[in-house]
Amino acid sequence: MPPTSRGLYEVLITEALDARLQDDQKSREIRREGLREADAADRIAFHLGRVVERAVTSFGREERVEKGIALARQLIDDIASVAAEAAQKEKPIAPGAVLRALLSRLPDGTPETIAEPLIPLLDTTLLTNAPGEPRVGSQLLTEIHSADRIDVVMA
Numbered sequence: 363m364p365p366t367s368r369g370l371y372e373v374l375i376t377e378a379l380d381a382r383l384q385d386d387q388k389s390r391e392i393r394r395e396g397l398r399e400a401d402a403a404d405r406i407a408f409h410l411g412r413v414v415e416r417a418v419t420s421f422g423r424e425e426r427v428e429k430g431i432a433l434a435r436q437l438i439d440d441i442a443s444v445a446a447e448a449a450q451k452e453k454p455i456a457p458g459a460v461l462r463a464l465l466s467r468l469p470d471g472t473p474e475t476i477a478e479p480l481i482p483l484l485d486t487t488l489l490t491n492a493p494g495e496p497r498v499g500s501q502l503l504t505e506i507h508s509a510d511r512i513d514v515v516m517a
Contacts, residue, residue, distance in 0.1 A: 374409045410437075431458040479504045 368390075375383070375394065383392050397405060414437070418430040435453045442449035465473040480501060481487045489498045505512060 372405070374405055376409075427458045428456075431456050477504065477507045479508055481505070483508070 373379070374397070386392065414433065417433060418426060421429045431454050435456070438449055438453045463476060465476065468474055480496070481504075487501075489496060489501055491498050502512070502514075
């Protein structure tokens, strides 16, 4: 949701947001700043990620994977035509797949097993040891086998 309430922001100003800010400028102080070269890649990627996420979410459940992959492939074609041919190799394969593991083979030829953590790899979770919530210790135990490092901030 685009910003509408009082506060601090670091979001790209889109055409829709710019129109709303024009309406608000009589009643609010609006501070704009040019996009700095050092921040450009991160801010643009974050914005595009949110746009793509909303677009893919808007597709019907039965067509979400197919249309989402098609959209990603089209965007990468557009990026490659402007930025670099190497981006062509970054297109997701159709019909869409996710790499879940790369496993070594044991001496008997069977693949090793690495237990998957309870919290998905791409999720960030705050564990508080509150009653009825997952325990920090048990969560850490499920993370150890799949982790390349573990960072803990603890009070």
